[in-house]
Amino acid sequence: MLVPVLLGTSIIAFSLIHLAPGDPARTIAGEHASQKTINRIREKYGLDKPVYVQYGIWLGNVLRGNMGRSIASNEYITKEILHRFPSTFELALSAMVLAILVGSVAGIISASKQYSALDYTFMGIALFGVSMPVFWLGIMLMMIFGVFLRWLPIGGRMDIAISFHRITGFYILDSIITGNMAGLVSAVRYLILPSIALATIPMATIARVTRSSMLEVLRQDFIRTERAKGLSERVVIYKHAMRNAMIPVITVIGLNFGLLLAGAILTETVFSWPGIGRYVVTAVRMRDYPAVQGCVLFFAFFFVIVNLITDILYIYIDPRIHYK
Amino acid sequence: MKRKRETRAKELIRRFKYNKSAVFGLVILIVLVLSAIFANYIAPNDPTPSPPQLFNKLKPGFWSEEAVKGMPLGTDALGRDVLSRVIYGARVSLSAGFVAVGIAMFFGIILGVIAGYYGGAVDAAVMRIVDIMFAFPALLLAIVIVAVIGQGLDKAMVAIGIVYTPQMARIIRSSVLYIKEMEYIEVQKAIGSSNWRIIFRHVLPNSIAPVIVYGTLMLATAILDCAALGFLGLGAQPPTPEWGAMLSRSYSYIVSGAWWAATFPGMAILFSVLGLNLLGDGLRDILDPRLRT
Numbered sequence: 001m002l003v004p005v006l007l008g009t010s011i012i013a014f015s016l017i018h019l020a021p022g023d024p025a026r027t028i029a030g031e032h033a034s035q036k037t038i039n040r041i042r043e044k045y046g047l048d049k050p051v052y053v054q055y056g057i058w059l060g061n062v063l064r065g066n067m068g069r070s071i072a073s074n075e076y077i078t079k080e081i082l083h084r085f086p087s088t089f090e091l092a093l094s095a096m097v098l099a100i101l102v103g104s105v106a107g108i109i110s111a112s113k114q115y116s117a118l119d120y121t122f123m124g125i126a127l128f129g130v131s132m133p134v135f136w137l138g139i140m141l142m143m144i145f146g147v148f149l150r151w152l153p154i155g156g157r158m159d160i161a162i163s164f165h166r167i168t169g170f171y172i173l174d175s176i177i178t179g180n181m182a183g184l185v186s187a188v189r190y191l192i193l194p195s196i197a198l199a200t201i202p203m204a205t206i207a208r209v210t211r212s213s214m215l216e217v218l219r220q221d222f223i224r225t226e227r228a229k230g231l232s233e234r235v236v237i238y239k240h241a242m243r244n245a246m247i248p249v250i251t252v253i254g255l256n257f258g259l260l261l262a263g264a265i266l267t268e269t270v271f272s273w274p275g276i277g278r279y280v281v282t283a284v285r286m287r288d289y290p291a292v293q294g295c296v297l298f299f300a301f302f303f304v305i306v307n308l309i310t311d312i313l314y315i316y317i318d319p320r321i322h323y324k
Numbered sequence: 325m326k327r328k329r330e331t332r333a334k335e336l337i338r339r340f341k342y343n344k345s346a347v348f349g350l351v352i353l354i355v356l357v358l359s360a361i362f363a364n365y366i367a368p369n370d371p372t373p374s375p376p377q378l379f380n381k382l383k384p385g386f387w388s389e390e391a392v393k394g395m396p397l398g399t400d401a402l403g404r405d406v407l408s409r410v411i412y413g414a415r416v417s418l419s420a421g422f423v424a425v426g427i428a429m430f431f432g433i434i435l436g437v438i439a440g441y442y443g444g445a446v447d448a449a450v451m452r453i454v455d456i457m458f459a460f461p462a463l464l465l466a467i468v469i470v471a472v473i474g475q476g477l478d479k480a481m482v483a484i485g486i487v488y489t490p491q492m493a494r495i496i497r498s499s500v501l502y503i504k505e506m507e508y509i510e511v512q513k514a515i516g517s518s519n520w521r522i523i524f525r526h527v528l529p530n531s532i533a534p535v536i537v538y539g540t541l542m543l544a545t546a547i548l549d550c551a552a553l554g555f556l557g558l559g560a561q562p563p564t565p566e567w568g569a570m571l572s573r574s575y576s577y578i579v580s581g582a583w584w585a586a587t588f589p590g591m592a593i594l595f596s597v598l599g600l601n602l603l604g605d606g607l608r609d610i611l612d613p614r615l616r617t
Contacts, residue, residue: 004452004455004456005455005456008452008453008455008456009456009460012456012468016468016471016472019472020471020472021474127598127601127602128594128598130601131544131548131594131597131598131601132594132597133548133551133552133568133590133593133594133597135552135555135568135571136571136586136589136590136593136594137590139571139575139578139586139590140587140590142575142578143578143583143586143587147578147579147581154579258460258461259461261461261464262461262462262463262464265463265464265467265556266463266552266555266556269555269556270575280464280467281467281556281557281558283471284467284468284470284471284558285475285557285558287471289471292468292471296460296464296468299460299461299464300460303460303461
């Protein structure tokens with residue numbers, strides 16, 4: 001499953017350059033490149049050879065980590081993407097943690113108190129959550145907490161007045177490593193609003209799936225047995241029911257991590273967050289095809305890895321599943 | 325036979341009426357369609373006045389004393405009436421959504437029927453392509469397609485249509501796979517009906533329920549994705565009154581306190597998507613209880 005997806009993705013990414021209007025060599029070199037550069041690129045990428053040979057050359061380069069240079073910045077695209085990856089990942093991870101914590105707790109409470117006022121409130125909010133345009137929610141959060149209340153900053157990753165030493169690119173981690181307290185506080189403050197905006201849709205989805213999965217489990221015989229043998233409601237719900245109810249939730253979490261990247265494109269644009277999402281939008285606007293190509297490959301690779309991790313997690317959470 | 329059909333229709337309507345959220349969704353959809361059709365008559369002002377009325381720029385609405393008469397939701401940075409633009413936006417978003425879903429349905433039905441009905445290598449090939457396209461978030465794939473075919477509202481619609489095609493194909497395929505095994509199809513084969521006749525007279529009409537249900541839900545996400553592309557500057561271009569593009573043009577002004585120009589278009593998106601989701605979920609419960617999750 002993984003190999004065909006990655007191979008297919010590479011074909012999509014490869015054809016991007018060839019489907020774009022005009023001469024591929026000019027597409028790679030950029031609109032204002034000289035004839036000499038174009039000729040050099042045509043030779044380097046073998047663009048005068050048959051398409052499958054070109055694909056072979058290109059794939060060889062990509063596998064060696066060489067995705068060419070960006071037209072806009074003339075930097076290596078691999079470098080550009082790796083530089084931005086930590087900031088997108090930091091945002092996506094904090095959004096996901098938030099979504100899982102709030103979503104699953106809300107789902108469990110809703111299920112254990114089915115048809116209560118709390119249940120209706122949570123599910124009402126979740127209904128709005130799945131229909132929410134994230135970019136608009138981001139703007140609204142920014143307006144309320146950034147502009148009117150002035151509690152939190154409205155864009156960027158860190159206060160520019162703070163001296164900060166970048167090591168891994170994960171600002172929270174870097175601040176902790178260097179013992180930079182001011183940096184840590186600033187990084188967290190800048191992370192809050194984008195994380196909430198990005199977390200909304202997965203949070204709502206997780207809450208709904210957790211609720212329905214819990215309701216299903218709570219109806220089963222072993223739960224009745226446990227209640228009958230006098231276990232407290234807390235133990236029944238949080239220890240026995242939850243563990244069984246979480247299996248479909250994990251699937252949804254895995255699927256949503258991929259969708260989170262799409263959300264990141266919008267959230268990063270709203271909050272001027274210097275990540276890959278914003279990079280790909282700028283690249284499309286500037287017709288920086290090699291950069292778009294790199295981002296596509298990167299996103300697909302990331303998605304495949306997340307799916308792999310989800311599959312592995314099943315083994316831990318559900319002992320009935322074995323992989324041979 | 326005819327009488328039986330009537331009772332079936334009546335039964336569906338009765339079940340629909342019981343489903344409050346579906347009725348609410350339908351009401352929203354009707355409001356949307358009406359404002360899209362009659363935008364010229366309902367909207368108090370021209371959505372794209374030319375020349376721009378800059379003397380009216382970023383004026384608040386009815387809640388403030390500075391409001392301009394006849395512009396109850398305030399004006400944007402070019403002095404245009406926000407209410408009128410939101411009303412005209414229904415026309416843009418709804419037609420974009422319908423075109424995108426239409427494209428997805430057309431190609432999705434062809435691919436899905438071929439894959440489901442004939443099976444074998446065709447099925448394997450189509451489903452592999454679908455799997456690959458599922459490896460991308462829809463919005464990213466749409467952005468990539470826009471990168472190839474260019475920016476603009478018409479191209480955004482096509483891009484979204486292409487992105488949704490595999491989802492539609494998969495839905496049709498599973499429905500066809502189910503129907504194909506029914507006895508009445510076997511009867512048709514036994515009496516020597518051609519494949520075409522079986523597909524058009526029996527398989528397609530019986531797969532209509534999931535198409536309606538998922539078409540409605542798809543319309544919701546199509547409107548959302550189209551607005552997202554507009555917001556990113558890759559979809560509708562100014563001065564088109566498209567909700568996403570309106571947001572991207574006006575959200576920088578919230579810093580100066582002009583919240584209305586960015587708030588109302590977003591609400592329009594939220595309620596349209598919410599309404600269509602409710603309607604789609606309701607239709608699923610009513611038309612096809614098998615699909616209930």
